[in-house]
Amino acid sequence: MSIKENVVKKSKRANEAAKDLANLGSEIKNEALLAMADALLDRKDYILEENEKDMEYGRENDLPESLLDRLLLTEDRIEKMANGLREVAQFDDPIGEMMEMKKRPNGLKIGKVKVPLGVIGIIYEARPNVTVDAAGLCLKAGNTVVLRGSSSAINSNKAIVKVIAKAAYQAGLPEGSIELIESTERKAVQEMFKLNDYLDVLIPRGGAGLINAVVNNSTVPVIETGVGNCHTYVDSEADLDMATEITINAKTQRTGVCNAMETLLVHQDVAEEFLPQMVDELQQRDTTVKGDDRVQEIVDDVQAASEEDWATEFLDYILAIKVVDSFDAAVEHIDEYSTKHSEAIITENYTKAHKFTDIIDAAAVYVNASTRFTDGGQFGLGAEIGISTQKLHARGPMGVNELTTTKFIVFGEGQVRE
Amino acid sequence: MSIKENVVKKSKRANEAAKDLANLGSEIKNEALLAMADALLDRKDYILEENEKDMEYGRENDLPESLLDRLLLTEDRIEKMANGLREVAQFDDPIGEMMEMKKRPNGLKIGKVKVPLGVIGIIYEARPNVTVDAAGLCLKAGNTVVLRGSSSAINSNKAIVKVIAKAAYQAGLPEGSIELIESTERKAVQEMFKLNDYLDVLIPRGGAGLINAVVNNSTVPVIETGVGNCHTYVDSEADLDMATEITINAKTQRTGVCNAMETLLVHQDVAEEFLPQMVDELQQRDTTVKGDDRVQEIVDDVQAASEEDWATEFLDYILAIKVVDSFDAAVEHIDEYSTKHSEAIITENYTKAHKFTDIIDAAAVYVNASTRFTDGGQFGLGAEIGISTQKLHARGPMGVNELTTTKFIVFGEGQVRE
CATH class of the missing domain: 3.40.605.10 (Aldehyde Dehydrogenase; Chain A, domain 1)
Structure with a gap:
């Protein structure tokens, strides 16, 4: 036959x-x-x-x-x-x-x-x-x-x-x-x-x-199903301790999965305060950090991120980080590179939180939580056959x-x- | 450009x-x-x-x-x-x-x-x-x-x-x-x-x-959207006056539309009583009737239906008619030729009515009504962009x-x- x-x-x-x-x-x-x-x-x-x-x-x-x-x-x-x-x-x-x-x-x-x-x-x-x-x-x-x-x-x-x-x-x-x-x-x-x-x-x-x-x-x-180039955006009004915890979780809790974060976007107003400690924490967890020019200015020992990196689902202990000028610049970056799987904002600002969930086009949009939750069991749907993107x-x-x-x-x- | x-x-x-x-x-x-x-x-x-x-x-x-x-x-x-x-x-x-x-x-x-x-x-x-x-x-x-x-x-x-x-x-x-x-x-x-x-x-x-x-x-x-090779099955326990009205409506009320009936299936027990008058009514409405051997035995002036006719969406004043041995034979014929748009049974039998709606695989399954109703306005959904099949x-x-x-x-x- x-x-x-x-x-x-x-x-x-x-x-x-x-x-x-x-x-x-x-x-x-x-x-x-x-x-x-x-x-x-x-x-x-x-x-x-x-x-x-x-x-x-x-x-x-x-x-x-x-x-x-x-x-x-x-x-x-x-x-x-x-x-x-x-x-x-x-x-x-x-x-x-x-x-x-x-x-x-x-x-x-x-x-x-x-x-x-x-x-x-x-x-x-x-x-x-x-x-x-x-x-x-x-x-x-x-x-x-x-x-x-x-x-x-x-x-x-x-x-x-x-x-x-x-x-x-x-x-x-x-x-x-x-x-x-x-x-x-x-x-x-x-x-x-x-x-x-x-x-x-x-x-x-x-x-x-x-x-x-x-x-x-x-x-x-x-x-x-499943390809997830997921972003987390740390806003100028983020609780930075929370942002650190969420970043570490979204990147390193499990790396080979589609809901893991691949790119971190950081508002310029908090970059200097947030990044050095953040990158250190990641590197302690064997995570390779790739950054744009501004990240490299703020932190040593960071590889340069290429255009390709922004579009890559690493599925590994690798994180691309970019400093953005504004909320709008973060949204624009996500719009360009997102695979529309899971996207998160970390902010204490009510209006920006709601604007983010309104305008980001993705299967799951988060405020102040790890993208790792996009999962049938976590969402209360029971076992899942996959995650539709x-x-x-x-x-x-x-x-x-x-x-x-x-x-x-x-x-x-x-x-x-x- | x-x-x-x-x-x-x-x-x-x-x-x-x-x-x-x-x-x-x-x-x-x-x-x-x-x-x-x-x-x-x-x-x-x-x-x-x-x-x-x-x-x-x-x-x-x-x-x-x-x-x-x-x-x-x-x-x-x-x-x-x-x-x-x-x-x-x-x-x-x-x-x-x-x-x-x-x-x-x-x-x-x-x-x-x-x-x-x-x-x-x-x-x-x-x-x-x-x-x-x-x-x-x-x-x-x-x-x-x-x-x-x-x-x-x-x-x-x-x-x-x-x-x-x-x-x-x-x-x-x-x-x-x-x-x-x-x-x-x-x-x-x-x-x-x-x-x-x-x-x-x-x-x-x-x-x-x-x-x-x-x-x-x-x-x-x-x-x-839209291709509809729709059937109406007249069961042995059908109200034949109702069956006549529905047949005429489903076939001739408007012919160029996807929810119009294209094939009529008639249970053998009622074929002799139902068909002569039915075919006459259709022919009075300029409808060409094509039948299988048994239809041709019962009614004169009926063209032979070819294998291809069973699979054809005529979108015209043409109806294919087949006499079937049983409910199951009707379901089998529909399973084989249906485009899964709209299918109807005419019966007064409660169990067969429910069995038909349970087992027929189509966008809309009818008991005792014309398939012509499959339409956003008629279903109460307002205007429609099309009918998904x-x-x-x-x-x-x-x-x-x-x-x-x-x-x-x-x-x-x-x-x-x-």
């Missing part, structure tokens, strides 16, 4: 399954999620064995340590995956909720009901836990899922899907509810891009390269609710249009 | 304007809409003159009568366009509505506020009134708009945009709020497809060819509300993530 035939076959099967899954009740879906969790634990030795194959291959091919760590499964990590599924089983089921039903003047009762999107394609990199998390969230919202992970995790992903798909099927979900594209050829992904007949949406999870490839080549609707359909952390669509239901008594 | 430069320039200008327009209050937006309405009436002679050029050109090039009629502007039609703008001015402004704001356990106040999408590109055919309707709805929701109409209406569109853009600007909207791509070359549209930096969404309005071209080639997110973002009639997105606003007091 060619790669294309295989991708079509699996997507078609997921599409067929979606019709049945859409109308299964919450009980069966939740039982399936719990059964999947149990199966992961029951079969953990098998999954760890298969994961070890990926790890060996990764080490032979000199994958960087950070990637190997993302790839690694342990008993503890498998338990976390299982607990994630149990948590999702606890969520309210959004499907079937009639959001509005009104009686029109002509007697038609018109309502809007939440229904699954259908088939969700997830294209992702490295971490095998995405396989479980994504499948769980999609199923909860009544969607089937076609997964396509990276070649480096292929043995782990095959093992995981084998285990959870079987458990889901035995618990009563239709066959084809969880499909994995096993081909590690790029061609397999390219086939997914064109399967509008079988896939309702594609969600890429990974770096900018992956996301751009999907956005630029897919005719299937895409939800863009586009404006259509969903913006910001996407939970189970964002994996649904609606349809209008119209109950008549013979009405015709005049 | 090359076509590309021109399209980029206008889109960029709309993008700049969008930043200002997003935070203008309702008052200025509404004043602008009313000023645009006044200007259309004040300058109607000029607009009619320019429209006459398009009409002449159309007649010289033997455009079909139906297209010429869509192209034609009259005093009455201009008045309707103006009234449309006045109606939109009356709508509630969705922008700035804080939909939820919750205090999280850590004290963060997290809310979700409605904001404009930004810049909306509308690619449309023939009817010059779309120019006004689309601009009005986009502006109301705080979006700027880049319009690209068809070459056959270019003089009308240029005149209309000149008039309304000037009025909008004088009323206080930023320059660039309404932009028209004047090039009638296909290349101009193709340039729009790739302008992700300046356009937030593309909405095609027109036939299947146009819509497919946009969906298949645009990297800018698209909202698919995709699942992302919006489904069914899209009004002002569907031209918005959200952002999260987070008010903190120095919170950092543990």
Whole structure:
């Protein structure tokens, strides 16, 4: 069977399954999620064995340590995956909720009901836990899922899907509810891009390269996720102790994530007071600081920031810092370089705080808090399938609710249009 | 200036304007809409003159009568366009509505506020009134708009945009709020497809060819609208008088629209009683009936329906009719050929009515009513920018509300993530 035939076959099967899954009740879906969790634990030795194959291959091919760590499964990590599924089983089921039903003047009762999107394609990199998390969230919202992970995790992903798909099927979900594209050829992904007949949406999870490839080549609707060139602006009226704490948190609490800060903007009136101590604190935490001319004037030992740095999502212990003349200059810089993920202002000034939240165009706009909070769990939405940085359909952390669509239901008594 | 430069320039200008327009209050937006309405009436002679050029050109090039009629502007039609703008001015402004704001356990106040999408590109055919309707709805929701109409209406569109853009600007909207791509070359549209930096969404309005071209080639997110291969299923337990009335309405009340019925499915138990009279009524209304073998057995003078007919949106006085063995067979046929726009069942059976609305996957699912009601005005949403047949973002009639997105606003007091 060619790669294309295989991708079509699996997507078609997921599409067929979606019709049945859409109308299964919450009980069966939740039982399936719990059964999947149990199966992961029951079969953990098998999954760890298969994961070890990926790890060996990764080490032979000199994958960087950070990637190997993302790839690694342990008993503890498998338990976390299982607990994630149990948590999702606890969520309210959004499907079937009639959001509005009104009686029109002509007697038609018109309502809007939440229904699954259908088939969700997830294209992702490295971490095998995405396989479980994504499948769980999609199923909860009544969607089937076609997964396509990276070649480096292929043995782990095959093992995981084998285990959870079987458990889901035995618990009563239709066959084809969880499909994995096993081909590690790029061609397999390219086939997914064109399967509008079988896939309702594609969600890429990974770096900018992956996301751009999907956005630029897919005719299937895409939800863009995750690239975050996030800024924090320290205003002239900021509480500088608070600004220091937030800066350190937003940059160093976890660096490889999309909601970490990448550029710090500092108002000129507070730069001399704020920067020396701030840079020192960062450097103590092994963070490389790159600054514009004015930062370099104020602090020694700071590399020059290039034009490219302002546009870079470092995802590392690197921070670009710029001194700005005014609130407006900060907003302008953000407008130019932001990926519209998460942006923050630190200020005690009421008017500037509200102006910032009004005019900054991003999925999440913060006053006096760390951008690290942009996350489904932190926002109270439960687990998330990703963080949308586009404006259509969903913006910001996407939970189970964002994996649904609606349809209008119209109950008549013979009405015709005049 | 090359076509590309021109399209980029206008889109960029709309993008700049969008930043200002997003935070203008309702008052200025509404004043602008009313000023645009006044200007259309004040300058109607000029607009009619320019429209006459398009009409002449159309007649010289033997455009079909139906297209010429869509192209034609009259005093009455201009008045309707103006009234449309006045109606939109009356709508509630969705922008700035804080939909939820919750205090999280850590004290963060997290809310979700409605904001404009930004810049909306509308690619449309023939009817010059779309120019006004689309601009009005986009502006109301705080979006700027880049319009690209068809070459056959270019003089009308240029005149209309000149008039309304000037009025909008004088009323206080930023320059660039309404932009028209004047090039009638296909290349101009193709340039729009790739302008992700300046356009937030593309909405095609027109036939299947146009819509497919946009969906298949645009990297800018698209909202698919309008192709409707709509079915009505007359169940074995239907009230046949009601079924007759609804069939006639759904097929013949207006044929060139996406919510008109294209295929009638009739349960075998009622086919012999229902069809002869039904077909007679349709033929009296100059409607060509195409049937499968069983329809042809029951009624004389019926053409054979081909496989292709089941998949065709006739948009004309043509109806395909099929006799089905069962409820399930009707659902299967709809699943196979539906464009997921509007689907109806005629039945007095409670269980089948609910089963139909549960399992049919379409933007609007009807019981005992004509599919012709799928329309923003009829659904109580006010004027519509189109009817979405995709699942992302919006489904069914899209009004002002569907031209918005959200952002999260987070008010903190120095919170950092543990």
